[in-house]
Amino acid sequence: MNDSPLTPERILDAAEEVLCRYGLAKATVVDVARFLEVSHGTIYRHFPSKAALRDAVAERWLHRVSIPLAAIAEEQGSAVEQLHRWFEQLMIMKRQKVLDEPELFATYSAIAQEARGVVQAHIVELVNQVAAIVESGISSNEFRVTDPQAAAKAVFQATVRFHHPAHASEWSDPDIDRDFAQVWRLLLAGLVVVQ
Amino acid sequence: MNDSPLTPERILDAAEEVLCRYGLAKATVVDVARFLEVSHGTIYRHFPSKAALRDAVAERWLHRVSIPLAAIAEEQGSAVEQLHRWFEQLMIMKRQKVLDEPELFATYSAIAQEARGVVQAHIVELVNQVAAIVESGISSNEFRVTDPQAAAKAVFQATVRFHHPAHASEWSDPDIDRDFAQVWRLLLAGLVVVQ
Numbered sequence: 163m164n165d166s167p168l169t170p171e172r173i174l175d176a177a178e179e180v181l182c183r184y185g186l187a188k189a190t191v192v193d194v195a196r197f198l199e200v201s202h203g204t205i206y207r208h209f210p211s212k213a214a215l216r217d218a219v220a221e222r223w224l225h226r227v228s229i230p231l232a233a234i235a236e237e238q239g240s241a242v243e244q245l246h247r248w249f250e251q252l253m254i255m256k257r258q259k260v261l262d263e264p265e266l267f268a269t270y271s272a273i274a275q276e277a278r279g280v281v282q283a284h285i286v287e288l289v290n291q292v293a294a295i296v297e298s299g300i301s302s303n304e305f306r307v308t309d310p311q312a313a314a315k316a317v318f319q320a321t322v323r324f325h326h327p328a329h330a331s332e333w334s335d336p337d338i339d340r341d342f343a344q345v346w347r348l349l350l351a352g353l354v355v356v357q
Numbered sequence: 358m359n360d361s362p363l364t365p366e367r368i369l370d371a372a373e374e375v376l377c378r379y380g381l382a383k384a385t386v387v388d389v390a391r392f393l394e395v396s397h398g399t400i401y402r403h404f405p406s407k408a409a410l411r412d413a414v415a416e417r418w419l420h421r422v423s424i425p426l427a428a429i430a431e432e433q434g435s436a437v438e439q440l441h442r443w444f445e446q447l448m449i450m451k452r453q454k455v456l457d458e459p460e461l462f463a464t465y466s467a468i469a470q471e472a473r474g475v476v477q478a479h480i481v482e483l484v485n486q487v488a489a490i491v492e493s494g495i496s497s498n499e500f501r502v503t504d505p506q507a508a509a510k511a512v513f514q515a516t517v518r519f520h521h522p523a524h525a526s527e528w529s530d531p532d533i534d535r536d537f538a539q540v541w542r543l544l545l546a547g548l549v550v551v552q
């Protein structure tokens with residue numbers, strides 16, 4: 163038995179490991195407790211249900227995606243380039259995950275399907291980051307849209323083919339980068355027009 | 358036993374019925390033969406494998422989608438409005454299918470997952486229709502893009518959230534029409550800019 167105190171972080175580490183081994187459908191809170199050599203009652207004191215534990219795992223996982231993106235959203239300089247870097251980073255992270263660990267990616271996609279509230283909050287956070295970039299682009303006269311929040315949501319939704327896990331099987335298409343470049347060119351052209 | 362000659366059309370009708378009842382995983386060529394009261398050898402004379410029959414079902418199903426869209430692509434008048442009508446019609450058809458017959462839609466989505474070649478050909482056909490509209494918009498000075506094929510593919514891919522079956526669960530979102538309107542506004546703004 164590990165003598166370090168049983169923090170929520172340690173429980174989440176164990177839950178990730180168990181989910182990775184058994185998948186979402188088969189993994190249980192008892193498996194997590196067994197992995198940590200504690201009773202399942204001990205886990206329930208921190209996470210009152212399997213759903214709560216699943217949501218916390220999803221939240222931490224998505225947090226790892228939003229942190230480097232938040233750093234890009236806070237950079238200075240050309241908003242056009244910053245926006246491109248932001249989406250490029252998002253796509254790189256998603257693709258790396260699916261290529262490096264396809265089974266783990268599938269498990270996390272299944273978790274995301276069920277942890278709807280967590281995913282929605284994550285998307286709101288990402289769209290807010292994009293909106294901040296669009297807003298700075300409006301200030302610098304690079305963009306001429308009037309509603310940064312609406313424009314950010316539209317750009318995010320118009321690029322789902324390139325970052326939404328439902329399209330992961332299309333990311334190995336040899337044309338995928340050219341396809342993104344074309345969509346990007348069109349969206350960017352739209353952002354510089356008064357609408 | 359039905360005395361009318363056993364045409365490919367009749368076999369496809371039967372295959373659709375069988376797929377609708379049992380789903381793709383469970384349906385067999387023997388089920389289709391039983392439904393038609395013929396031997397499975399008779400089916401194989403028309404369709405040499407279950408995959409060939411599945412592809413033919415997918416092809417006919419997708420054809421029902423492309424026919425009314427082709428009619429819109431051939432209309433005269435404002436290309437801006439024509440392009441909007443085309444995508445609206447595509448979205449209406451997809452949504453109707455998923456709302457009216459969710460199980461059948463799931464079956465067809467599973468078929469489409471496997472009949473990749475048929476689906477790819479269908480998408481090429483749809484993108485060509487969009488390209489024809491964009492081209493007429495370039496002629497009429499409504500659009501200022503230079504490569505209608507690339508622009509058509511970009512508009513098609515930038516709107517997948519609203520017509521790709523992988524996003525069907527998002528179509529019941531009360532914001533879906535407003536979301537599309539925002540994406541559309543951005544794409545249309547892009548189309549009128551020299552790129």
